[in-house]
Amino acid sequence: MNKLQKTLLVLIFLAFIFRSFSLENIPANLSNDEIGSAYDAYSISKTLKDEHDKFLPVLFESHGIYRSALAVYLSVPTIMLFGNTNFAARFSSAFLGSLTIVFLGLLVYELTKNKTLALLSSLFLAIAPWHFSSSHWLMEANYGLFFLVLGIYLTLAGINSKNLYKTIGGFVAFALSIYSYYTYWALAPFILGGILVLFRAKFLKIKHFYLAPVFFCFLMIPLGLTWLATLGSSRISTELIYKDTGLNKFIWENHYNGIQIIQIYFSAIIGKYSDYINPAFLFFYGSNLMPKDNPYQVGFILAPLIVPFLFGITKISKYFEPQYTKFIYFWLLISPIAPAVSRGDIFNVRALQIVAPVSIVVAVGSLELFKFLKKRMLLKIVAIIVLVISLFYWWMIYFHYFPVQSAQGFQYGYREIAQFINNNQSKYEKIIIDPRFGDKNYYFGGLPHEYIPYYTSLDPSKVQQARKIQTGGIEFDKFEIREINWDSEIVNEKYLYVVPFDNFPKNQDLKLVSEVQLPNHLPAFKLWSLQ
């Protein structure tokens, strides 16, 4: 191992450490999707049933739709081990995100036998802001990416070495990626199909390899059956482009004929595909960590790396054999397909998988660029300084500004409310929580029925038996989750009321017992009681 390779290895190790750093507080709170998975994992760990009283489900019901299961099941051991914290919820994602870096390097080494290229690919994935962020969140897409990269590595290594176990392992990993996130329902079979077509000569030669697709199909049976049973409400059905309300409104208003409708959907898909490979989105603002007009946004990959990317895009064949070159191009082109056929606006979570092949191209480009610069040491130093400066800005944004600016969007405050409840629970007969947050001009709908039981470690069987309240909302244990209208509220002495900060009570006797502030010191929630 030479000096450069040792340095790269140290940098990758540091990336590992950083992925586990400050998981508790960055992002400032568990997001909507994170708390859904974390609470279900907690519920499974105690009762083997989810929030909706379903025994070990294959798809989890969440806000009226069904989402993938693997992130939930992989969070069960960490929540059992570390308790109901943000760290416990996010740790499995950070761990698998770190392993993705390793397996991408192993994959590149398997295909090229070039250690430096393999380490550079790992390094660029390690410092990819969007991959870093998604490893820092309990994000289903991040689990999917890990299993996808693992699947590609094991399948190709298995085919190369004629090793049945590796090949089966690869197919199993592909299947697990499908269990991770709905984007991989389309992507994983496409990539697996691509591998089988490109390497069919090697694959078909060995008869016992045929077992691998059998395993894959066998693993798909539970998911297929559950999907059929929940048809219409699983995310794969609700997220497709034909459900896009804007597009459907456009078609409906203009009375287009059948051929025109096909043209409209086709144009929309191509347009979205184009948006997902937009260089500005990938290299300048795709991470979406800051508000829209902020000039300090960061992309999926750090902005200066657009130069080696452009340099590398036509040089892949210099490092990879022809079949592998075709595969890398195929991977690059196919990655945005699934998000392109999804409805709604451009959504970076759906496009996370693009970072892996892009990191490989950036690594190829970097090696080529350094060769091109030859002995122009000054230019090389300038390139490294620019990269370090962009790293510095990204870390400032991610560790300092992002948790503060995004706190409200992450429903900050419920953990602090839960802490208050934990300390004062015995004082109150009933705790009524208004699920709205934000300010009077525009209230968002929060998920206190998941946050509060999670952070208070409430027995999940009590939530599973939650009852609907006639006037709207739900109740379980001593909690009522419903909107509080002070005009009609009959205030009880032993009740605690949790409301958005600007929902002031009419009853003058109510006392403010606690106030929860956002990290920027603006008020978020107020807790009122007669006691």
Add this chain to the structure above:
Amino acid sequence: MMLFKKNKFLLFLLLGILLMVLNFVNHGNFVVATLNIIYLGLTVYFISLFSKDGLKLSDWFLTLPLVIVPIFWYQFTQIKVLLAIILVLLMIIYLKTKVKLLMFFVVAFYLLFASVVVNDIGKLPYSIDVERTIYHLSPTDIAIEDMQKHALFLPFRLRTVVFSESAYIYVLLSRFAELFLLKNFYTILLLANLYPLFKGLISEAKVFNQHKIFYVVFFLPLIIAASARSINIYNAFIFSTPIFLYFILKGLLKVNRKVYYLLLLISLVLVTSPLK
């Protein structure tokens, strides 16, 4: 087809008529249509002078793709196409003259001036309307100020250096990168032509190093376009078109024709789609 091979004039005439028809269908302005045809003709002439191995335009497959490039049937204002025609004339002079360095600077200064006009951030005679540029975008200024205010972890002087108007460089580069959206390319060049463009770029990219003027003609107008507050994609790429056309023509010799026809069919679906 044999008739076309023997009679190049007839082929060019038919293609000229086709381009005129496309212009008429798109905007109906005869003067702009004529200027567009002149712009294409001069561009092809420039490329033929420039190519070491010449251009093989006898085959209709190698000429039809030029006519269907949408930028040549877009409704530009007359002055914008005239400015583009002048650019091609200057580049022809650049190729023929011996004082290349002088012509290099003439082309560069001309582009600087013409790009400002074409992208509507300046008017004739020369004046720049700063309000039409990204500099003084209030959300950017507000964000810089806000970042400075909350950078308490940095010493005061450093705050104003780290979070300063240099952020506009990042904004400019981001908008510059945004120009390279696939959709922009298939809007101005047609999806089918991106295939020969890619092939041409792979095989002929070194032309950029051999003729530094290509860098100027390609990048300068796009950087100026990126600094405009509102970007019209046709205006942004009008001066770069000869370069794209060069790579398309070179790439056409290397493409699989069946794939090209398939892409042409897809292009037709996109161009006639009610959703733009």
